[in-house]
Amino acid sequence: MSVPDLAPLLEQSGLVDAYTPLPERYDEMRTAEGEVRPHWQYVLDALRTLGPSGIEARWREATRMVRDNGVTYNLNAEPRGMSRPWELDLLPLLIRSEEWAELERGLMQRADLLNQVLLDLYGPRKLIRSGLLPAELFDASAEFLLPCHGVEVAGHRPLVQYAADLTRTSDGHWRIIGDRTQSPLGFGYALENRVVLSRVLPSMFRDSHVHRLAGFFRSIRRTLTRLAPRRAEHSRVVVLTPGPESEAYFEHAYLANYLGFTLVQGGDLSVRDGALWLRTLGRLERIDAVLRRVDDGWCDPLELREDSFLGVPGLVQAVRAGNLVVANALGSGILEHPALPAFLPSLCRELLGEELQIPDIPTWWCGDPASLAQVLDRLDELVVKPLNKRHGQRCLVPDTMDAPARAVLLQAIREHPDSYIAQERVNPSTAPALIGRHLEPRPSVLRTFLTAEEDGYAVMPGGLGRVTPTSDTALNSNQLGGLAKDVWVVASEPERQESLLVTTEMHTPAVTQESEVSSRVADNLFWIGRYAERAEGLVRLLRITIFKLSERSDYAASTGDSCCLRSLLEALTNQTQSFPGFIGTGAAERLRNPVPEMLSLISDPARLGGLPQTLQALGQAAYSVRDRLSADTWRIVSDIEAHLGNLTHEPPGQLSLALDELDPLITSLVAFSALTQENMTHNEGWHFLEIGRRLERAASTASLLRSMLVPIAGEPDENMVIEAVLGVTDSLITYRRRYRAGTRIGALLDLVFQDEGNPRALAYQLMQLERLVSELPRGDMAVGRTAVEKHVLKGLTGIRLAEIDSLVQPDKAGARRAALAAMLAELDRQSAAISDAITAQYFRHEEQPHSLLRRAAARGAS
Structure with a gap:
């Protein structure tokens, strides 16, 4: 989204004077006669009052909030990188x-109808036996999971969450253009859109009497807690995510945080004795309900897709045994079958005794x-969709094909008619969007969200709006870009404000057990501590x-009077492990002109051990556990990523320019x-983060002292080294305050090596490690010191027993x-032994060793 400069419009007689709806489309803001619809008038007047500078200031504030909150959507084909900021239009959809x-x-x-269809397909199958649904169409679908047939569902609502994509046709009527029943995407993004716009446009939001969303999310949490097999006060709900490589990982973490559930990956869980358990550091924790954000076929490699690394072996059996509820139920993906809308009108009459209130786009x-006869007769008026989609072949438009391609399509339809559906073309309604210097009409789609309740379904009073990147874009997909819109349901009277905080109606105790830490989370927190400290130490150096x-x-640092500078440069190579650098082959030349090597360490993202790779690794580790980091902390992570972008996208050509970026970076770190x-x-997770920080500071300080103090420099170089x-x-x-008799190596070692009261001293790091590791869970380990405690004690004892006078003596x-x-x-x-012992004792053994740029290979289909 570019900065909207509305001055030319505001100087005219009205904000919408230049706004022209697209032909043959319903426009959300203007009538066919060109009048502004009444419920839009206040918002437009408020924008007019703000003026161009006010609108631009609020746009910038919204953009900053999206960046600081780390709102992203991962695009696999995105040229700027896999993860990009969420793009939000300042103008809501009303x-x-x-x-x-x-x-x-x-x-x-519709949700009730789909729920009953799902119950029947995996239960008595009356719809298929009666001929209302063709068996060959649905049984042959890859989305029909045979192992889930006959599995009873708690609460008789397997469709716990549901999303529907809607648009208006040219006659102004709403039509369903898509059902999302697997793991509906957008709940969290809709909530974040609301948070941002309500803060940057507070008066407009308040005076528009917008329906609030908190009550809907209370319903989600209440429903999942109620469905759990055990009593509510003992129930435990987790959000299952494919991991950081998932396209909507931000939303998974955001929802887990907002709802107060634990975010887990398949590897964190284990099925034992017919129940699902979370593998924490010291014990197993029973799981009662899973809000899955992994497509159902990938959830159990034992009974479903055997090639899946995203699920949990035995998950289907845990559900079958009645010890676990999965929302949505495994097998819900069959409701997204492209041919199902063709049968819904008759199914609605059969199951509900009613006509379908919101029809689909006509489908055959x-x-x-x-x-088939109708499709062949009207082929040029329709779009054709193959049920077995090939990559890039989502929708075929016959009247845009050349004669040979059209003939091939006709032959394919005649030979395999059961493999195709056809739908009427739809011209989605348009909604105004702030694009560049103009309000422009853009094709729009509204995604609405529902959650099951005891007596039916609750609808989110709003949703997720999307407008296309250009006015002639036919599809509206997150993968294709475009702008998101907050959706305001406006009333004539203000609505009572609600909070998501737990109340007595939710039947939960006042104090609940805090979320336990899995070994994967502990591993990432440990490396967050290491990478953060590594980056800070490197910037200081x-x-x-x-x-x-x-x-x-x-x-030049190769002359005889530059011992201090040479030692610093060698310390850089040792600390970053960027050999040969200033030590190995070619070091003499680099010491004569150290600037290129230093600039490479500062700004080259491909340089192993350099600052960019360390910062990138910190960001990736933080992103993997973003549900564990507060909003304020995440804003700092976003600031660090911004500094990283400044260093790598426009590399400084001089060290003085690099210093301008390093100074604020150290502040952020x-x-x-x-x-x-x-x-x-200060729970188990924090302990591992702090252990990583202390261990890394100990290692980097030891490396610094070895490079700087082991070689003996003469006066005055030694004073410069100190x-x-x-x-x-x-x-x-x-x-300076403690040692007033000038600079001495012994005094330096007393302060930065042996002083247990100096947070930068080696002794302090080992002393803190001794305390931290003693508070870690021990599980079933034997009585006595663990391997980690023994290595820490050995290192700390060595420092305490060391004689400074002996250490400073030359050979x-x-x-x-x-x-x-x-x-x-x-x-x-x-230090290395401590790290290895912690890994062996607490982290999952099957995981690969942690590297500077560890990136998971698995990607879940959300």
Whole structure:
């Protein structure tokens, strides 16, 4: 969405004077006579009052909120990268309350009808035996899951959540153009749209008397809790996601957070004794209900798709045994069969004794001879859809085909009529969108959402609107881009505001058990701590090195009077493991001109161990557990990603320019550490994040001391080395206040090596690790110290027993501090051993080793 500059329009007699609806389409804002519909008038007057500067300011605020909240949708074919920000139009889609009431009745009828069809298809199959549904069409569908036939569903509502895509045809009547019954996408995005617009347009939102959404989400939580096999106060609900590579992972995490459920992946779960369990660090936790965001065929590799890595072996059996509820029920995908709309009018009369209140786009299944005759007679007026879709062959338009292609299609339909459906063409209604300098009419689609209740279905009072990227785009898909719209159901009177917070009506205790931590979550939190600390330490080292370089008349670090600078550059290579760098082959040349190598570490996203890859790894680990991070913390993550984009998209050509980006980056990294310290509950998950941070700081500090202090420098280089180390460890002020007799190596080691009260000292890191690991769950391990505790104790004891005077002594050649080198090498070994022991003891063994850029291969079909 580009910045809307509405000055030319606002200077005219009215905001909509230049707005011209598309021909032969119903327009949501203007009538066929050109008049503004009454329920739109207030919003347009409010925009006119805001003026161009006010509209632009609110657009920028909405864009900032979307970015800061990390609202993304993953596009597999997106050239800018897989994940891109959600694009939200500042102008909502308005629907009158009276009209919405009619829509609600029709949507509830349709949900009830589809629910009964689903119960029959996986139960008595009366519809097939009576001939109302053709057996060959539905039984042959890949979406019909035979292992789920006969499985009883708690509450007799297998269709717990349902979404319907609607549009108006040119006559102004609503039509259903798609049913979403697998794991309907959009609940969370609709809620986030509402959050953003209600904050950037507060007066407009309040005075429009918009129906609120909180009550609907209360119904979702109440329903899932009620359906659980065990009593409500003991029930446990999880949201099952394919993982961070899923196109709508943001929504999965957002819903889990908003509803108070645990976000899990298939690998976090296990079926034992006919029940589903969450594998946490210290024990197994019983799961009662699953809100799945994985397509049903992928949910159980034991009985469904054997090639799935997204589900849980034995999940179908847990449901069959009555120990688990899955929403939506496994097998719900059959209701998305493209041919089903052709039969719904007769099914509605048979099952409900009513006419379908909201009809579909007229649909014909060519397997029916009478329907086939109509299709062949009107072929050029219809669109044809193959039931066995090939890639890119979703919809065929016969009158746009050349003669040979049309002939091939006709032959295919005649030879395999049961493999095709045909539908009337539809011209979706248009809605106004802020595009560039204009209000433009764009084809629009409304996705509505329903959730089951005890006596029927509840409809979200609003939904997710979409307008197409261009006025002539035929399809409206998230994968094809376009703008999202908040949907406002406007009333004449204000509605009572509701909260999602638990009340007594929900039959849950005042205090509930906090969500447990799976090994996957603990693993990611551990690496978040490591990557955050690694990035912060690297930025500090880069800044000090740039400062030292700027103090010299030339950049060469290979001359005899540049021991400090050379040590800093070698520390960069050691800390980033970006060999050969300033140490291996070609180091002499790089030391003579260190700028290109440093700029590469700062801005080259392909450089292993460099700053961009470390920041990217931090973002990926955080994204994997975004349901565990607060909104404030996630805004800092977004800031860090923005700094990463600045460094890589427009790489600085000079170190001074790089410094302009490193300074605010260090502030964001420190803010991230502070927020995780102060805003996260200090539970098991936080312990692993903090362990990762302390372990990484210990390793990086040991690496720094080895590069800077083991080689012996003469005066005045040694004083410069001490000052550089103090700068990198942020201990310069403490040193100056504590040690007034000048700069000495012994005093430096006392402060940054052995001082247990200095948060930057090695001893402090090991002391904190000792406390943190002692508080981790032990499970069924034997009494006594664990392997992790033993390695921590060994490292901490070594530091405490070390004699500073011995560590600073030079070797016989007078060139190195051998004792210090040996001590730091031993601490390196203990740090690696601690990391390995934590991995072996707490993290899943079948997972691959964590790398700087670990990316899951699995992608779920949402």
